[in-house]
Amino acid sequence: MSDFEPKVVAFVCNWCTYAGADLTGTSRIKYASNVKIIRFPCTGRIDFMLLLKAFANGADGIIVSGCHPNDCHYTSGNFHAKRRWIMFKELMDFMGIDMNRITFSWVSAAEGARWADVVNSTVTRIRELGPYVSYKELVNKSVEEEVKND
Amino acid sequence: METTRKLIRKQSLEKLYAHLSGSRKIYAPVTAANKQVDYKYNPPYAEVASDHIRSTLSVKNIVFPKVENLFLFTNNRTESTITDIELFKIPEVVLWGAHPCDTAAFDVLRSIFCWDTKDEFFSQRVEKLTVIGFACHKSDDYCFCTSTGLSPDSSKGSDILLSRLQNGDYVADIITEKGNAILDSCPGLFEAAPDEKPVITEVKVKFSHEQVTAKLANAFEHPFWIENSLRCIGCGACAYVCPTCACFDIQDETKGKNGKRYRSWDSCGFGLFTLHTSGHNPRQVQSQRWRQRIMHKFSYMPDRNESLGCVGCGRCSSGCPVDMNISEQLEALQNI
């Protein structure tokens, strides 16, 4: 499926990765346009449910990115996020939900080029994985297909 | 229509199943790996359960699905468009193997769904439904159909009622025109009925529902409710497994400009059920909700719907995680 254009949503913190992505722009480094960014004050603000909502609304891949450990603008939001993602990932793995579709990264405000790499490698990987069919099917599945009438 | 009784042999029953599944969907009980019995669409005959006392869920799902779309909509810049559900697409279904308590529940549901206006969704589904009921040859302590005015071999709600004979053959009572139509479509499978009484289980009468109803009229403030609902944890299991509970919640779900409105099962046991926007909740505590459940089935419905809201299947009790036993409580209520 060569013409598949994955939809990738990036959840990033304002102070590091969002600023890093700004730097990518100022440096005119090109990357795949499949990724769209949602700005949060801090990775600590990112509710794990939002990642599921992204999949439920048709995302094929997700990037979650914030400040490197010890660099958090609020000192500890990224550490809390880290624990949250550890647990979330374990649960998703256990339920068989594909965590290869989520890139977790730390990208600082100075790492414009790295942001482009993170995006490009994620898009390439999602392209190889193809559309996230199993989650889309899950979302569209009615209770019992036999009584489906819509 | 006058009931006619026929014999259908064990082997013919399988043929009848095959015959019916040729033209319609069949909704029949299947025993799962964990011994629970669940209804499934078109299971192979070999898997169909016939020895169970009760399925985990009732069969109400077939006329009142746990989620049912009401309409679809699209919000455009200036106006919204609504697309109705094409009810004529609801398929013909044969409900196979339902016990008399479950089949009798359809009438109770009708008394709710078609009380003042006719619920099209419910009615269409009932219309497309043919019921082949199985009289009970087994029962347990949770069963109390006889206390709700029914019996293990009641034909209420069935189009054909099958009752097992000692040798494993069945007598088939053809109750309705729908039943008759089946008989006519495959007369070779039916034979003349023998003069033998089928095996029917005995279900003890535990209380008089008339007396319960009478008692409830003055029991609203009775301490009974608190004492007997302390252990209730307020889940919706009893309502969801109940064949006659008909409360539902209506929701809109939108994605972008497209959305749908659907209804899904709800339960008066939930704290949220009566919560007002203001924050006020007329049923603040669980005892009030438990009282509502019993009052609704045994007092309000007889008053308003002229129908008892309970068929004595015992599911709410067997499925309750904290052993809230409804027949035990009704017995007690009779004597307060």
Added chain:
Amino acid sequence: MARIGVFVCHCGENISATVDCGKVAETIGKLKHVALSTEYKYMCSDPGQTLIKEAIKEHNLTGVVVSACSPRMHEPTFRKACAEGGLNPFLCEMANLREHCSWVHEKNELTTEKAIDIVRTQVEKVKLNSALQPIKVPVTKTAMVIGGGIAGIQSALDIANCGHKVIMIERSPSIGGHMSQLSETFPTLDCSQCILTPRMVEVAQHPNITLYTYAEVESVEGFIGNFKVKVRKKAKSLDEKACTGCGLCTTKCPQKKIPNEFEQGMGMRPAIYVPFPQAVPNRPVIDKEHCTYYLKGKCKICEIVCPTKAIRFDQPDEILELEIGAIVVATGFDIKHADFFPEYGYGRYKDIIDGLQFERLASASGPTSGAILRPSDGKVPKNIVFIACAGSRDPAKGIAYCSKICCMYTAKHAMLYKHKVHEGKAHVFYMDIRSGGKNYDEFVRRAIEEDHVNYIRGRVSTIFERDGKLFVKGVDTLLGAMPVEIEADMVVLATAGVANSGAEDLAQKLHVSYDSHKFFAEAHPKLKPVETNTAGIFLAGACQNPKDIPDSVSQASGAAVKVAALFSQSELTREPLVAVVNRTSPPLYSTCVACGMCKPVCPYQAIELEEFKARDGRVVKKAARINEGLCQGCGTCVAVCRSKSIDLLGYSNNQVYAEVVALLNDY
């Protein structure tokens, strides 16, 4: 009904070269609730901003999306423009079409589609924005400086000279801190007390400074601009107003054998004492733990001899309740002592001393009047060994950090020794010489080259005593790890600088973070080295980490400026992008159940549990409450709240959810 105005900026050609701005504006214009969607060459220009202001009025807009560059660039610009146009500035959002789209993608349809997605997402978000008002917090213009060492003194004087009231708290009987104990200071070898004492006096006499010595912080409540501090003024057993400081009592006190703290135990003092001759205030206190009267119930000689009858044996501790706007923490540091080192005999050998003890030996006002005499027998040591990094940079001892000042003061000590004992031999064991600082390395070179101090690069494994000599066994790593053994008369350990006693306790009272070594933690290691994570509390000096005098003084002045800036206005204005815990009518009060999960995640201690009481005083409900004066809006509490009772203004659950949906769906 929302009426959103969308302004698509070309940014010259920066955006329009790759994004079809016309198509973006047109597509967005078709969306529900978009009252106006237009494009312009330079939105940030005056005409561009005017466009927005006029559109707000003309179309009665309820929200604005400026689709241009990064909000990190121009969000303040456009929010201001909206405010000038009569729209609450927080109803303006920016869609980042330049840095996140036009500059990073090729010109093609996908890029324009992405631009449309980005703008639509902000349109959906802004519909859910609410008009927010800046948060105003009143400010009490009185600062408290905790600690009367050089950092505290500098901070207090700077703040006081800005015209603000300062209350200084010092737990010992005199201000001055460690600097008053030092003999000379590097790299100039000028006398420490000569430069410090005038400052101490200035503090005592400054009309804006109130000094409480022998006093400690009891509790701290409140938040920036509005702290309520309780201070325990320990009883000095003295009427300070009556006392003239004549000192008669101290000479007559029969109890004279108490190790003198100021002399680092190298001299003795009486039970009623002034810590050192230049003390400020120059008034004695009675050490109740050693005073014969307090121990045995009789004596009272001081009371008898006092010419002004100033002794008050029955004086109680006093609790002061103070209203404070900002706090400077300058509680300083302490050092490890010889008893920390088993390999050096756990302090058993009298002639192994620490750096501060050497300072007192070298000090003209010290116990030996400045003569370098070893403690065991009072002889002049002919062979002296200095060991740098005693404890510091030694993870095995639990102190991985560099104490920063030891390299310099060890060089100073060796020089002072050589200046006083010309024929003596001084050896220094070191790991690396860290002498970054103005004229610092030159100073060390002088010690080596002019004063011929023998620097040996290596560590000392053990020291033991034999025949009255200290056998120092070490290694010289510059000579191929050759074992070195020196028979020394005296050894000086440049022991690690550590957090002051009670630092952890104080940090907890102040709700300020501290590191694993109990040093106070700065809010940001690079950009907020003076602030703590609690707004309104600042750090000065070695309570943060070991520092030398110039660093301490610089930071103290920095802290003072922070306080002065805070006090420059009578109200503090803060961005209202803070978290809130919902409140509803009784009996619910809030959907919060006070599980307390949010409390530890808050880096600013902005969350507390509020109690709701019935008329009879019964607590009927507890729920979290966020102090908007402290909250910085990170939103971590929002994400951990299970019942979704907390939300973050500006990044509410509804808004971010709408963004996810808008980004991925067709409209």
Added chain:
Amino acid sequence: MTNLINRAKELLENGTVKVVIGYEAGPTGLARPAFITDPAKAGKLIYDDRCVQNLAVYLTKAEVKNLGKMAIVSTLPVMRSIMMLISEHQVMGDNIVVLGISTEKELLDIADIGVMKGYIEKCDLRNPEKDRETLAMLNALTPAERFAWWQKEMEKCIKCYACRQACPMCYCIRCTVEVNQPQWIPVQANPHGSTEWHILRAMHLAGRCISCGECGRACPVGIPCHLLTMQLADQVNNYFHVHAGTSDNMTSVLSTYEPNDKESFII
């Protein structure tokens, strides 16, 4: 059992407590929760293999609290629940009398929370053996197989929330599923809505689940949803070396951190 009855009677008679929460036998032979307020009825109390429900769920229930000070028959999971409830400010430790029951079904002398803590520390805090086996079986599957396995379970869910109601740690007065601004979890009991509900529930119990298995037992359609929280309980211990419910001032693993928390997936 006699000890338990005597102790319950004594506590009610001397007025130490107003209600004893324990188990009694119901008419079908099942054990069910009992709320004894009359010392004369203390004889109804039983404790045997049938007594499986986690009674701690009642400690936060309004109508039970209204009865007054409580004593509660407590097996290990109940004790661990109490620890969590105290830690999370839902219950005051000195307001409860713990009638501890050992694994040998003997009445323990739990004088106070400190004693209870000591007892808990000595116990095996892992998931029950049967569940460990199932977890191991599931962990050995491929992700796709696990997905299929769980989806089969999710299809059964009717969103009756018995799992939530049976859990002592699910005491919120408003659950996330009841929030509709935004609608975090689809209301419908379809595979998607059910999957997201169970993910949410498990995440909310991460570091808080005390492995009683009550959620799975309560499920009327037999979804082993306790395996989700138990898997996370395992992982919490694996990553952060904590067992929930071992002290009365536990901080949740998701609201604390260590700078050197180990993970291998963040690039």
Added chain:
Amino acid sequence: MKTGIYPGCSLTGSARDYNESVFALAEAFGLELNQIPDWNCCGATAAHNLNKELSLALPARILAIAEKNGIDEIIVPCAACYSRLVVTQHELKKNPELKNRINEVIEMDYRGTSKILNVIEWIDKYIIPVVAEKTVKPFNYKVACYYGCLLVRPNKVLNYDRAEDPQTMDVVMTKIGAVPVDYPYKTECCGAGFSVSRTDIVSKLSGKIIEDAEYRGADAIIVACPMCHSNLDMRRPDINKYWATEYKIPVIFVTQAIGLAIGLSPEKVGLKRHFVDVKIS
């Protein structure tokens, strides 16, 4: 509580005296010591320089056998064996994956439940509380307690006594009437690593240890390690030759000293096996 003992090679060879004294004490105080059946080499000191897995597998097997035999605590008189066993327990506790790997290698189920005690801990726990009432001849001598390296290092792993200035042996000796001297050489290297290959280094290093003990006026050097003992005792002629001295100070195992104090005969505690005459009795 079932107490086991792991003798290791030394106690069955060059340090039979040590072994005899340990068992003599056990007998005198009525303490049960179950030798771990089918024990193998602990791997000291060659294994951990060559193959990490082997260096862990060998002790793990010993510990697994002990666990299988229901032994709750294991006395390890040899300091080298003690070090290997404790290090293994520490490493495998830290790293469950490695533990599984080692279990595969040894084909046994090592869990890490047994407690490992060195001889001083054993004495401290079982003998010191009752030693006063059994003491018939107080050990009225000045002693230099020499700990060597393996008993206290690496401190982070062993978590026993203070590494730079250990005290436990001094305390034990005080309890039987001895007076420990301030002895800076208590953890200095005796050269055991070169005990066969470079006896000159042994002589140099051990010589200093003996010299300082003599200088401090000690009547005996007390040890708890077979290697220390052999270097200070067996190598005495070499030492005296190397330093041109005539040191006669005896080297006594801590267990032997206690044995003498409670009235056991020198033969019983193995004193007759020493190279340097023990004039103490």
